[in-house]
Each structure stands twice: as C-alpha cells, then as structure tokens.
Amino acid sequence: MTTESTMGDGAPGRTPGRPRSERAEQAIIEATIDLLAEESGVAGVTIEAVAARAGVGKTTIYRRWPNKEALIVGALATLKGPLPEPPGRSVREDLLVLGEALAAERHAKHGRCFFNVLGGAEKHPELYARYRQDVIEPRREVMRRVLRRGVERGELRPDLDVEVVMTLLVGPFAMRGPREALAPGFVESAVDTLLRGIARSGG
Known part of the structure; x- marks a missing residue:
C-alpha cells in the first residue's frame, strides 16, 4: 500500500x-x-x-x-466519461460510434460500482441525483442530438420517442453481465436491429 x-x-x-x-x-x-x-x-x-x-x-x-x-x-466520472461526439454523417454511423463506446466501457469491477450506486438510489437519493446530473445526463444529451438530427434529416420516424429509443440503445449493453463477452459484430447487429424499428419508412 x-x-x-x-x-x-x-x-x-x-x-x-x-x-x-x-x-x-x-x-x-x-x-x-x-x-x-x-x-x-x-x-x-x-x-x-x-x-x-x-x-x-x-x-x-x-x-x-x-x-x-x-x-x-x-x-x-473517471469510469464513465463523456461519450465521443459522433461525426454526424448518418444516424447509423453515429449509433455505431456510440455503441462501440458503450461496449468498450464494460469491466467487472466497474459494473459492480454502478450496480451498487443504482441499487442504493433509494437510500442515497442525493448521491444518485448528482450522479445522474453530472455523469449520465451529458452522455444522454449526446444520444439525443444524434436521434434528433436523424429526425430532422428524415432518416428516422418523425414521431420518434427519443427517450425510449435511448433506453433501447443502452439496454443491450447494460443488461449483460460485465464478464459476459460481446460476440463479434454485436454492436453492428444491435444498431441495425434498432434502426429497423425507428428508421423512416422508405428512408
């Protein structure tokens, strides 16, 4: 020591x-x-x-x-830093950038840290609120910009519920155990599956 x-x-x-x-x-x-x-x-x-x-x-x-x-x-914040700012050329490319960033963050010890904070939200509401404000919200705002840009460009459905889609994007990574390896091509498959549901018809 x-x-x-x-x-x-x-x-x-x-x-x-x-x-x-x-x-x-x-x-x-x-x-x-x-x-x-x-x-x-x-x-x-x-x-x-x-x-x-x-x-x-x-x-x-x-x-x-x-x-x-x-x-x-x-x-x-040192474990879950800012998400990279995607290039903005297409929604798919941007979501792939975000997905790869989410995949790269997976770590057994780090996963336990976040689980313990989330699990203790009821006992430590001020801590959890500050964690969401300082760490999570800036990351979610990057996702919001990507999705809103996709709607504005006509790549995504105009009636898109951005908050729901963000949950669907993060879910495949958050629901897997930190020690569970992601299969090759997982990020691309997750993004393309999501896009099939949110892309504008004929877009």
Missing part, C-alpha cells in the same frame, strides 16, 4: 514520475472505486476508509472533494 510518507501532505521522499498531487488523486480515485465495488457499496465508502486505503490524509481528500457524495461521483 502507498503510504502517507510517499505522497501525503508535506511528505518527504518524492519519487520520480507523476507529480505527487496527481499520484495522490489517482490513489484516492482507485481506493474509492475499490470500496464502492465491494459488498457494502456506498455505505462502505467513507472519507476515513478512502484515506486509509489510498495512504493519504483526510485533508488531502477534502482539498479536492467537499464530501463523500462528490468523491463518489468524481470517481464514477
């Missing part, structure tokens, strides 16, 4: 490589993800537990995140 003597506040013996503050932040993020993935989930993530596992002082954490909720959301 990394100790406070190597990267805590005012600690001597700085090692080569990334700046001490950057190493400390990475250790804090990793410790938060590890704790969040464990059986106790959100309840097991405390500033004290994160500090102990990361080998830093609590003040090092509080300088970066004001509270536990902000720390958890910050950690989750």
Whole structure:
C-alpha cells in the first residue's frame, strides 16, 4: 500500500514520475472505486476508509472533494466519461460510434460500482441525483442530438420517442453481465436491429 510518507501532505521522499498531487488523486480515485465495488457499496465508502486505503490524509481528500457524495461521483466520472461526439454523417454511423463506446466501457469491477450506486438510489437519493446530473445526463444529451438530427434529416420516424429509443440503445449493453463477452459484430447487429424499428419508412 502507498503510504502517507510517499505522497501525503508535506511528505518527504518524492519519487520520480507523476507529480505527487496527481499520484495522490489517482490513489484516492482507485481506493474509492475499490470500496464502492465491494459488498457494502456506498455505505462502505467513507472519507476515513478512502484515506486509509489510498495512504493519504483526510485533508488531502477534502482539498479536492467537499464530501463523500462528490468523491463518489468524481470517481464514477473517471469510469464513465463523456461519450465521443459522433461525426454526424448518418444516424447509423453515429449509433455505431456510440455503441462501440458503450461496449468498450464494460469491466467487472466497474459494473459492480454502478450496480451498487443504482441499487442504493433509494437510500442515497442525493448521491444518485448528482450522479445522474453530472455523469449520465451529458452522455444522454449526446444520444439525443444524434436521434434528433436523424429526425430532422428524415432518416428516422418523425414521431420518434427519443427517450425510449435511448433506453433501447443502452439496454443491450447494460443488461449483460460485465464478464459476459460481446460476440463479434454485436454492436453492428444491435444498431441495425434498432434502426429497423425507428428508421423512416422508405428512408
């Protein structure tokens, strides 16, 4: 375990490589993800537990995140970052870009983190609301733009329910276990199956 003597506040013996503050932040993020993935989930993530596992002082954490909720959301944001902005040449190409990005995010430990947050939404409503606002909504907005652009161009049905379609797009990836490998061509098959239902007739 990394100790406070190597990267805590005012600690001597700085090692080569990334700046001490950057190493400390990475250790804090990793410790938060590890704790969040464990059986106790959100309840097991405390500033004290994160500090102990990361080998830093609590003040090092509080300088970066004001509270536990902000720390958890910050950690989750490193696992589920912004979706790439699709090129916009066609709906199919854009959906394939998004599908490949969703497929690339699959990871066993990461899946447990998100499951624990979603499963604890009732007990931790403020955390879940912040997670949706800061992490999920920006990603959903990328999907909305793709679908709305498709409607405007006449590629997709004019009566399209964008919110429903986003759920259908994410569902095939979210419903599979993190350890369950996606078959070759899965993304293309999922996108084409979706398009058969939402494409404008004759478009």
